[in-house]
Amino acid sequence: MPTGYVNDEVYQKHDTRDHVEGKDRLTAINAVLEKTKVKEQLVLIPPRPASIDEIAAVHDREYISSLKAEIDSGGGWLDPDTYASPGSWDAALYAAGGLMNAVDAVMKKDVDNAFALVRPPGHHAVRSHQMGFCLFNNVAVAAKYALGNYDIKRVLIIDFDVHHGNGTQEAFYSDSQVLYFSTHEYPWYPFTGAAEETGQKAGEGYNVNVPLEADLGDKEYLQAFNEILVPVARRFEPELMLISAGYDAHWQDSISNMNVSTLGFARMARIIKAISDEFCSNKLVYTLEGGYHRQALAFSVTATFDMLMGNSEVFDPLGAPPMAYSPHDFDDFIKKIRSIHKLKD
Numbered sequence: 265m266p267t268g269y270v271n272d273e274v275y276q277k278h279d280t281r282d283h284v285e286g287k288d289r290l291t292a293i294n295a296v297l298e299k300t301k302v303k304e305q306l307v308l309i310p311p312r313p314a315s316i317d318e319i320a321a322v323h324d325r326e327y328i329s330s331l332k333a334e335i336d337s338g339g340g341w342l343d344p345d346t347y348a349s350p351g352s353w354d355a356a357l358y359a360a361g362g363l364m365n366a367v368d369a370v371m372k373k374d375v376d377n378a379f380a381l382v383r384p385p386g387h388h389a390v391r392s393h394q395m396g397f398c399l400f401n402n403v404a405v406a407a408k409y410a411l412g413n414y415d416i417k418r419v420l421i422i423d424f425d426v427h428h429g430n431g432t433q434e435a436f437y438s439d440s441q442v443l444y445f446s447t448h449e450y451p452w453y454p455f456t457g458a459a460e461e462t463g464q465k466a467g468e469g470y471n472v473n474v475p476l477e478a479d480l481g482d483k484e485y486l487q488a489f490n491e492i493l494v495p496v497a498r499r500f501e502p503e504l505m506l507i508s509a510g511y512d513a514h515w516q517d518s519i520s521n522m523n524v525s526t527l528g529f530a531r532m533a534r535i536i537k538a539i540s541d542e543f544c545s546n547k548l549v550y551t552l553e554g555g556y557h558r559q560a561l562a563f564s565v566t567a568t569f570d571m572l573m574g575n576s577e578v579f580d581p582l583g584a585p586p587m588a589y590s591p592h593d594f595d596d597f598i599k600k601i602r603s604i605h606k607l608k609d
């Protein structure tokens with residue numbers, strides 16, 4: 265079966281002008297998907313708008329209506345980081361709805377797996393307000409939707425955006441049905457995501473943060489995936505995997521200090537696919553979060569599609585970072601996280 269993708273002009277209605285999270289991110293991705301002929305191998309999944317009830321599974325209704333009112337009156341800066349234009353309301357509803365359609369396509373096995381190329385991104389949006397370029401928490405809305413509409417009880421969210429997904433963590437902090445796993449630069453925006461934040465009440469142990477010091481690259485990310493994510497997934501046995509895919513840990517991306525390469529993102533995608541093959545009959549859906557260096561983003565998304573389709577070749581014109589920093593005590597860090605989560609295998 266083919267790999268599906270959500271891709272639609274509606275996402276360009278979120279016109280943030282010269283904001284770093286701009287419309288040209290999707291333009292750049294589409295250009296490389298076309299040039300590499302990856303696009304012609306994919307099946308298009310049309311998006312739909314999320315309903316207010318679906319959004320309200322994650323966000324306060326007061327926030328939803330005040331956001332609508334702000335956008336209806338012309339938008340502008342909602343906070344020092346987050347911008348909305350008159351078209352942002354539609355784009356935001358279709359971002360969450362596009363991801364839900366991708367979940368449907370994967371759950372019904374219309375496609376093998378899928379990637380929703382949506383904006384605005386979502387993982388910083390919290391219950392009561394927008395935050396960090398995000399209006400609605402798309403991945404959280406989709407996880408709630410999947411749990412409510414399919415006979416499944418365990419959703420694994422993997423978030424490799426360079427920033428901690430504080431909104432997603434908040435949405436499921438007391439919930440054992442959604443396991444949130446995040447690798448992120450730390451301390452860094454939004455300054456949440458410490459290793460000791462492990463969940464509470466029924467959700468205790470279902471929140472796995474891997475807070476990484478600055479400058480790390482492929483080697484450390486892959487070690488964290490192999491030695492923390494894989495055993496966490498083996499214990500959790502997910503029935504659906506949702507991936508908050510941000511590519512701002514790329515060494516070319518100036519929003520962070522990390523040194524991941526396009527090839528590194530491809531290797532992470534390969535591990536994620538192997539987990540989904542082994543534990544949840546390949547029910548795997550990606551959604552776009554950050555990634556601000558246009559070329560790095562476009563090449564890395566394309567490499568992810570190659571891995572989703574089972575291709576082995578990766579197009580990586582940017583190559584490896586000029587300097588690779590590997591801390592001598594990284595094994596101890598991994599051991600510490602494994603011990604917090606009592607991982608034995």
Ligand SMILES: [Zn+2]
Pocket residue numbers: 425426427510512553554555
């Ligand atoms: Zn980010």
